[in-house]
Amino acid sequence: MAKRSKPEPSVFDETCSARHALELIAGKWPMLILSALAESPMRHGALMRRVGGVSQKMLTQTLRDLERNGLITRQDHQCVPPHVEYELSALGGTLAGALIELDRWAEHNFPQLDAARERFDAAQRRSKRRP
């Protein structure tokens, strides 16, 4: 292979913009909010109800980060009372498949994780009891 003056973008390289892109989505709040918006466009209040445990502040901040990076759009219908809706952008939509796959993975496999933790913790206790 010929020498390259510039390496390929890689999420493993902390100085690469690809890493920043991964970091933007690699968290429970962005992942859950994007998954929720993959179901349908939603208002702030509906997202608060859908994404269990998210705070007002965290939701507002995450929506802003996702909007700033072009993954969602904020539609202000400019009416009284205010009607603001968030939806996935075309770019955000390209993420939906992988995120939903991770959600389904978690919903399907959590019993195996729970069982593994029990086994691990029991083994730890046994090794501590050893003389």
Add this chain to the structure above:
Amino acid sequence: MAKRSKPEPSVFDETCSARHALELIAGKWPMLILSALAESPMRHGALMRRVGGVSQKMLTQTLRDLERNGLITRQDHQCVPPHVEYELSALGGTLAGALIELDRWAEHNFPQLDAARERFDAAQRRSKRRP
């Protein structure tokens, strides 16, 4: 549909074990470490070099969490000098596809995110300048 006494597991429900399973993987370090191990089994030192920016402490703690939850296995070859290797478990392997898809997504799309941020910030500056 018949009434269910127990709701379906959902990552949107903060009290559900499925949410805990998602939270375990929803972070840059678990996602990058699992992606790296999807390439090949690795020792601690090789993972440190592969996953740019990870600290000793964070790598050790994340490997332990992933092992505890059954997503990776730790092979201690019981020799001198010590040779300990980490690899994806069968369960961890079922995650690899979606995680690698997210990595490729970031590496492919980061220029669009960078451009969106520039547009967003420029629009913010313009709206602040308005009298």
